[in-house]
Amino acid sequence: MAVFNLTPSDPSTFILMGIPGLDAAHVWISIPFSTFYIIGLLGNFMVLFVVGKEQTLHKPMYLLLCMLALTEISTSTSVVLKALCIFWLNLKVITLSGCLTQMFFFHAGTVMHSAILVTMAFDRYVAICNPLRYATMLTNTRIAKLGLVGLIRGVLFVLPLPLLLSRQPFCANRIIRHTYCDHMAVAKMSCGDITVNRMYGLVIPFVVNGLDLTLIALSYGLIIRAVLRIPSKKAHQKALNTCTAHICVMLMSYPSFFFSTLTHRFGQGIAPHVHIILANLYFLLPTMLNPIVYGVKNKELLEKVGKYTCRMCSPGGH
Incomplete structure (x- = not known):
């Protein structure tokens, strides 16, 4: 990350306090x-392992x-490891x-995560509204290209955040x-004018994620x-059932993201430890x-995970 070595303040250090008031x-x-982190790693690595090993699972969904698993592993790791160093080793x-x-890394991961949720919504739209064209419209190659576009978008939108901050003079305090270097938490340490940082910091959640949510809502x-x-009610249920997992994931992701972003700017009445715990969650x-x-929602994936789990748990590994 030599790109960040732009100011004489580079050797300077910050102190991450963890969760103030709950030291x-x-x-x-x-x-x-x-515990949450280890369970998350095991679950996501299991998804990657099973999909990688099973030819029948080499499908767009x-x-x-x-992609979602890789994004979540990298994003949570960039935050949690430092938090645990604070909690365990002080x-x-x-x-800087x-x-x-x-x-x-964690802001780019967040933008990438949102792009994957949009692609998943498009995948569900094609599967339900154009099932006969699904195989031709959504090939593995096309999904990989959409994933690459999401990654490039994340890098391009997020790179200005650290670049703008690297040019700021920081105060003695x-x-x-x-528990981690959130953009606005670091910006508030600056003695200079952070108007541009504040404005650009709002562009990402409201323009990027706002656009993503609009596309998901449209889908x-x-x-x-x-x-x-x-006409069939059973077909209604079957069609909507294929979307429940995606809807659950969105309900876990977007509300907490917007809460964390807005609290830094407008949540003066919220206790810092509440905000920090929710931001980590x-x-x-x-x-x-x-x-x-x-x-749980995908029987095909559940069967394959069960098969490999049984193999690993059996004495001979077969």
């Missing part, structure tokens, strides 16, 4: 944090699940370049009351219209629950 409980708080110091690198509007035209809960949600 004495850091070790206890680390127990659910680490499972390719999207793998290692609160982080360099380390801070900006962490910020880049470099204590960040958080579901068309899905509902198509479903209502089907935004990374941890979807990472842990998404593989479970998709595993």
Whole structure:
């Protein structure tokens, strides 16, 4: 990340305080944090392993699940490992370049995550509204290209955040009351004018994620219209059933993301420890629950996971 070495303040360090007001409980708080993180890693790596091994799962929907798993692993890891260092070892110091690198990875991961949810909504739309054209419209190659576009979009939109901050002069008080280097938490440490940082920080949630939510809403509007035209109630239920996992994932992701973003700017009445715990749960809960949600709702994936779990648990490994 040599791109961030733009100012003489690079050798400077920040202090990440963890969860202010709950310092004495850091070790206890680390127990659910680490548990959620480990369950999330196991679930997501299991999805990646099973889809990779099973030829029958080399389909667009499972390719999207793998993209979601990779995004969640990288995003949660960029946040949780430093938080656990604070909780367990009291290692609160982080360099400016380390801070900006962490910020880049989890914000880019968040934008990428949103792009994958949009692609999943489009996948469901085609599967329900144009089932006969599904195989030709959504090939593995096309899904991979859409994933690449989402990655490039995430990098291009998020890179200005650390670049703008790297040019800022920082005050003597470099204590960040958080477990990770959130963009606005770091911006508030600056002695300079952060108007551009504030404005650009709002562009990402409201323009990027707002556009994504609009596209998802449009997809579901068309899905509902198509479903209502089907006379059979059983067919209604079957069609909507294929969307429940995706809807659950969105309900876990978007509300907590917007809450965390808005609290930094307008949530003066919210206790800092409440905001910080919820901000961390935004990374941890979807990472842990998404593989479970998709595993429960997708019989084909559940069968394959069960097959490999039985193999691993059996004495001979067969």
